[in-house]
Amino acid sequence: MSDINIYGSDDFTPDGSIYGSVMIAGAGDIRGNLNCMTLKIMGAGDVCGSVNCEGDVTIAGAGDIRGDLSCKSLKILGAGDVSGKVTCEGSVNIAGSGDISEGVECENLMISGSGDIGKGVVCRGKVTLSGSGDIDGDVKADSVSVSGSSDISGSISAQSVNFGGTASVRGDVSCEKARISGCSEIGGLLNAEEITVELGDIEIEEIGCTTLNVVDSGNRVSAGKKGFGLVINGKTFGIGPNNNGEGHLECRVIEGDDISLVNTSAETVRGRNIRIGEGCDIGRVEYSGELSVDPESEVGTQVKI
8 A cells, every 4th residue: 555645746546446645745646445444635636536545644735635535534624625525433623624515424623714515414423613604404413512603504414403603594493402693594484492582783584482582691792684574563664673772582482381582573472472572572372371571662462371
């Protein structure tokens, strides 16, 4: 089993053998499919084909893989794109700038740099987006955490979800436990057993839960994101903070067993025990147990069912 080191600008064509350590330190390309034990791209060379690597793949320079990638782990520390699908036994870590076109299957996914992923993510462990990471498609994982900036075009299915940065999910979010804060937008249904919303600039189309606790984080936010707007009691509410710059939750429908709200605007709130605290504007409340309403909040119709 031979090692391959490319230091200049000469290209290398694999012959179908399994190579040991492969390193591109210059500007030469590997032309063809590559089977190897490890791969490092330290220079500016590309692999013009698919890669099947038994060990780790590291892109620390500026190099692309123009095909599918199968490996133990992938680290993109420089600038590197994969035009195919990435399948990893371990972790995918994008700390530099990297795009993956045809989806990711891995143990853990971490984007602390800038990364775009197409065709969705299937992750057996954690998805952690602390940089700028966009995902075109659905995300399936044990946990999903966003503390940076992320746009997910599909839906999320996980055990736990934690949004603390600028997160946009255009589909549904389904999980056991969710904590939502920062500047977050969910275009579909947020469905979870336990939901905590720490108010920032929060927009959720619909909430279904066992327990929902909306709390004022004390943070002040600025307006600017355009949302869907609600018509409640003859008044129109747009997305964003209230006039005092305090955090706010906008939601069309909230449904659960035990619901506690502050600074929330909604068309309909439906549940068993409902507490409507300060700063709320609710069009209709349907409850089967107990209802309490802060005198500073506005509620249109109250129906005990």
